[in-house]
Amino acid sequence: MIPGSFDYHRPGSVQEAVGLLAQYGDDGRALAGGHSLIPMMKLRLATPGHLVDLAGIADLKGIRADGSDIVIGAMTTQHELIGSDLLAQKVPLLRETSRLIADPQVRYVGTLGGNVANGDPGNDMPAVMMCLGATYQVAGKGGERRIPARQFYHGAYFTALEPGEVLTAVRIPAPAAGHGFAYEKLKRKVGDYATAAAAVVLIMNGGRVATCSIGLTNVAETPLWAEEAAKILNGSALDAATVKQAVAAAEAICTPASDRRGTPEYRTKMAGVMLTRALARAKSRAA
Numbered sequence: 001m002i003p004g005s006f007d008y009h010r011p012g013s014v015q016e017a018v019g020l021l022a023q024y025g026d027d028g029r030a031l032a033g034g035h036s037l038i039p040m041m042k043l044r045l046a047t048p049g050h051l052v053d054l055a056g057i058a059d060l061k062g063i064r065a066d067g068s069d070i071v072i073g074a075m076t077t078q079h080e081l082i083g084s085d086l087l088a089q090k091v092p093l094l095r096e097t098s099r100l101i102a103d104p105q106v107r108y109v110g111t112l113g114g115n116v117a118n119g120d121p122g123n124d125m126p127a128v129m130m131c132l133g134a135t136y137q138v139a140g141k142g143g144e145r146r147i148p149a150r151q152f153y154h155g156a157y158f159t160a161l162e163p164g165e166v167l168t169a170v171r172i173p174a175p176a177a178g179h180g181f182a183y184e185k186l187k188r189k190v191g192d193y194a195t196a197a198a199a200v201v202l203i204m205n206g207g208r209v210a211t212c213s214i215g216l217t218n219v220a221e222t223p224l225w226a227e228e229a230a231k232i233l234n235g236s237a238l239d240a241a242t243v244k245q246a247v248a249a250a251e252a253i254c255t256p257a258s259d260r261r262g263t264p265e266y267r268t269k270m271a272g273v274m275l276t277r278a279l280a281r282a283k284s285r286a287a
């Protein structure tokens with residue numbers, strides 16, 4: 001349980017971090033809160049020779065409004081997401097999700113950037129970001145680019161991030177005022193990753209669904225955006241028969257692994273149960 005030896009670097013700017021990561025190539029790794037990376041290093045599942053700690057880069061911190069978008073610096077901690085008045089007002093789904101991640105000790109240091117860049121299907125924020133239509137801002141040697149969360153996840157621990165790139169911020173189009181939202185997560189105990197979880201954001205108009213978006217956590221190699229399921233719900237009053245049809249469509253794209261949390265069949269069904277609950281709660285919250 002002791003990591004291999006490595007050199008530690010603490011750059012003061014994004015440019016410096018990008019330069020270091022480019023210099024060390026496959027042997028370098030960005031370090032954020034360390035609450036996914038350090039356990040992997042202790043198990044020798046990751047053996048970087050150089051850790052580039054992003055903690056000294058002030059530009060990577062903070063939560064701000066930019067027009068109708070909310071921009072969250074990659075090094076913003078999960079604890080800071082919970083405490084943000086701006087997020088509570090504009091994107092309350094993030095507060096709800098953060099409170100279901102691990103425990104306070106992890107959330108004090110675990111960052112949003114680390115959670116979404118990690119590529120672990122068990123992380124909660126990626127499906128939420130897909131649900132919200134977020135975009136990831138990334139800096140590399142070649143300059144800056146933006147990657148939609150819905151195109152970022154290619155496989156377990158395999159993302160659109162190129163070697164040497166640093167995720168600098170997450171940009172979220174704030175859902176319209178009065179939107180309904182919910183994140184429902186089944187876990188075996190406090191601090192556990194999801195057996196299955198579902199994120200919902202919807203807007204109701206005259207008792208019917210005007211728009212709906214759904215994300216699913218830990219029921220495939222990547223987080224899932226359940227586009228078909230949401231389409232089925234559009235225009236409906238979220239009646240039981242339509243919800244059942246949408247849940248079946250969501251379950252149809254689930255391909256969870258068998259692990260200590262359950263069989264693929266069980267976890268798929270639990271994704272459906274979480275989605276049913278999330279839809280009901282989102283509806284009850286929608287203006």
Ligand SMILES: Cc1cc2nc3c(=O)[nH]c(=O)nc-3n(C[C@H](O)[C@H](O)[C@H](O)COP(=O)(O)OP(=O)(O)OC[C@H]3O[C@@H](n4cnc5c(N)ncnc54)[C@H](O)[C@@H]3O)c2cc1C
Nearest residue numbers: 030032033034035036037102110111113114115123124167
């Ligand atoms: C006991 C325990 C329980 C947990 N339970 C949950 C849970 O229920 N749900 C959940 O979602 N998470 C859970 N986690 C994980 C936790 O949320 C981590 O903090 C998070 O996954 C990674 O964030 P980090 O800041 O610690 O990143 P790190 O561990 O430092 O980095 C993770 C990976 O992302 C890369 N990275 C980090 N930041 C950047 C960046 N800005 N640009 C490019 N690459 C970057 C690193 O190189 C590394 O590969 C748990 C962790 C522990 C220890």
